[in-house]
Amino acid sequence: MIALYFFFGGLAGGGFLLSFWAGYGKENSGHLARASAQITPIALIIGLLLLVFHLGHPFRFWLTLTTFRPSSVISWGTWVLTLFMIVSTVYAFLWRINKGGSAKVLGWLGVPLALFTSIYTGLLLMQLSGSPLWDSALLPWIFLVGGLVSAAAVSVLVLTLTGHEPAEPFFGLKRYICALVILELVMVGSELVALYTGSAESARVANMLLIGRFSVWFVGLQIIVGSVLPLGLLILAGAFRSRILPVLVSVLLLIGVLTVRFVVVFAGRISL
Amino acid sequence: MAYNKATERCKSVTSRREFIVASAPAGLAATVLATQKPLGNVHRGARDKCYGMVIDLRRCIGCHACSVACKSEFNVPLGVWRSWVKITEDGKYPNVRRTFLPKLCNNCRKTPCISVCPTGASHYDEHGVSSINQNKCIGCGLCVGACPYKMRFVNPEKRIAEKCTLCMHRVAKGVAPACVNTCVGRARVFGDFNDPESEVSSLVRTNKTATLRPQLGTKPQVYYIGDFDE
Numbered sequence: 005m006i007a008l009y010f011f012f013g014g015l016a017g018g019g020f021l022l023s024f025w026a027g028y029g030k031e032n033s034g035h036l037a038r039a040s041a042q043i044t045p046i047a048l049i050i051g052l053l054l055l056v057f058h059l060g061h062p063f064r065f066w067l068t069l070t071t072f073r074p075s076s077v078i079s080w081g082t083w084v085l086t087l088f089m090i091v092s093t094v095y096a097f098l099w100r101i102n103k104g105g106s107a108k109v110l111g112w113l114g115v116p117l118a119l120f121t122s123i124y125t126g127l128l129l130m131q132l133s134g135s136p137l138w139d140s141a142l143l144p145w146i147f148l149v150g151g152l153v154s155a156a157a158v159s160v161l162v163l164t165l166t167g168h169e170p171a172e173p174f175f176g177l178k179r180y181i182c183a184l185v186i187l188e189l190v191m192v193g194s195e196l197v198a199l200y201t202g203s204a205e206s207a208r209v210a211n212m213l214l215i216g217r218f219s220v221w222f223v224g225l226q227i228i229v230g231s232v233l234p235l236g237l238l239i240l241a242g243a244f245r246s247r248i249l250p251v252l253v254s255v256l257l258l259i260g261v262l263t264v265r266f267v268v269v270f271a272g273r274i275s276l
Numbered sequence: 277m278a279y280n281k282a283t284e285r286c287k288s289v290t291s292r293r294e295f296i297v298a299s300a301p302a303g304l305a306a307t308v309l310a311t312q313k314p315l316g317n318v319h320r321g322a323r324d325k326c327y328g329m330v331i332d333l334r335r336c337i338g339c340h341a342c343s344v345a346c347k348s349e350f351n352v353p354l355g356v357w358r359s360w361v362k363i364t365e366d367g368k369y370p371n372v373r374r375t376f377l378p379k380l381c382n383n384c385r386k387t388p389c390i391s392v393c394p395t396g397a398s399h400y401d402e403h404g405v406s407s408i409n410q411n412k413c414i415g416c417g418l419c420v421g422a423c424p425y426k427m428r429f430v431n432p433e434k435r436i437a438e439k440c441t442l443c444m445h446r447v448a449k450g451v452a453p454a455c456v457n458t459c460v461g462r463a464r465v466f467g468d469f470n471d472p473e474s475e476v477s478s479l480v481r482t483n484k485t486a487t488l489r490p491q492l493g494t495k496p497q498v499y500y501i502g503d504f505d506e
Contacts, residue, residue: 044288058437059414059415059416060413060415060416060417060430060434060435060437061413061414061415061435061436062415064395064412064413064415065414067394067395067412068394068395068414071394071395071396071412073393073394073395073396074394074417075391076391076393076394077356077392077394078390078392078394078416079394082394105421129421130417131388131418131422131424132392132393132418132421132422133388133424133492134420134421134423134424134426135421138421250371272421
């Protein structure tokens with residue numbers, strides 16, 4: 005449940021950032037900005053419901069709003085997520101009624117909130133020193149990049165399935181997705197190096213990911229199916245303009261991003 | 277059984293002194309003192325206390341009586357523990373060795389668990405002991421992951437975080453924590469480190485001691501005498 009929240013939270017933050025970026029892009033990226041703006045509040049509300057109902061006492065949730073504790077990331081997160089929910093809903097509404105201009109202005113307010121929402125998922129785990137996999141400064145950024153990738157993938161999926169022509173390959177998102185996936189692979193690689201050169205406990209976690217019980221999920225699903233395969237398809241089949249390729253690549257990317265979350269949560273919990 | 281009766285009586289009274297005065301004519305005082313380890317002047321209910329434990333590993337025989345006493349004291353559900361004994365096996369047959377490491381909340385002076393709590397449910401109570409307010413805990417489980425000693429768990433029945441409380445309800449009445457009280461080898465010694473006259477202070481002064489994961493800077497208040505493998 006919490007892994008799914010990490011996915012939807014990242015998707016919401018990434019969706020807003022993608023929409024903001026596309027809003028200031030070329031003329032023909034308006035439909036991309038509109039689509040990803042709509043994704044944001046939907047993903048966020050699903051994420052927030054998952055977050056609240058994973059608590060032992062979901063109906064004591066309001067306590068996090070009445071007590072503010074600066075040392076607790078959740079204390080900050082609750083307020084930022086509430087604000088982001090409001091801003092992103094208004095933002096999506098403005099795009100819906102074709103007021104892209106005012107939406108762009110509101111976007112400046114939303115960008116820091118969206119950034120925080122994306123990295124917040126990682127911040128939550130980062131402050132837990134009990135598990136070497138979670139206790140990593142790279143984790144929030146891996147989650148941010150994953151959020152941006154998933155937002156791009158969902159936008160491509162939505163636009164392709166609603167009948168928009170992929171005029172440029174993948175609505176001009178091809179290079180953007182490639183760069184992010186490579187960045188994610190580099191960060192995951194450096195994380196592994198850090199784990200191997202760390203304590204005996206962290207080396208054991210790295211072994212568990214690479215050759216142990218999580219190797220099918222981590223190496224197979226996350227790295228090969230979710231990152232390398234879509235990256236290869238994007239690079240090799242650049243001029244391919246059918247509808248199957250964008251859908252296939254998006255689904256693979258989403259599988260990859262989802263697997264990252266599940267691997268981090270479950271592998272981290274075991275090493276706890 | 278005299279032992280059980282005495283234990284039950286002791287739980288129902290408000291203070292040890294009152295109880296002893298009241299039961300002296302019945303001749304039970306000696307029995308009570310024999311079954312419930314008295315703490316002397318340990319508790320005055322003030323913030324200047326620094327409660328903790330010294331565990332002499334040379335005296336631990338790995339009988340798990342402390343784990344059982346703790347389970348029954350708090351009615352801890354199956355599958356989770358507030359205090360337990362970690363057993364490590366070293367070497368290859370026939371040169372093998374078992375070591376025992378009793379564990380409990382380290383009552384850290386710098387607590388990762390308290391700082392991550394979003395509602396203030398995790399806090400230092402009036403005895404200066406790291407504890408959890410049951411009515412404020414939302415069950416997010418963040419403190420469970422934050423504790424570097426893996427001392428916390430989410431109670432599967434109450435769905436809130438729980439952990440060893442150093443038996444403050446017993447200490448406040450002048451008797452030792454359940455695990456200390458039951459320890460056959462007297463491996464567990466409880467007391468106030470701020471009191472230079474206390475047994476724990478003198479043990480730490482006169483022995484070579486170590487804490488768990490000192491490199492984290494959490495300032496644990498559970499000291500071990502003897503070798504251990506974490």
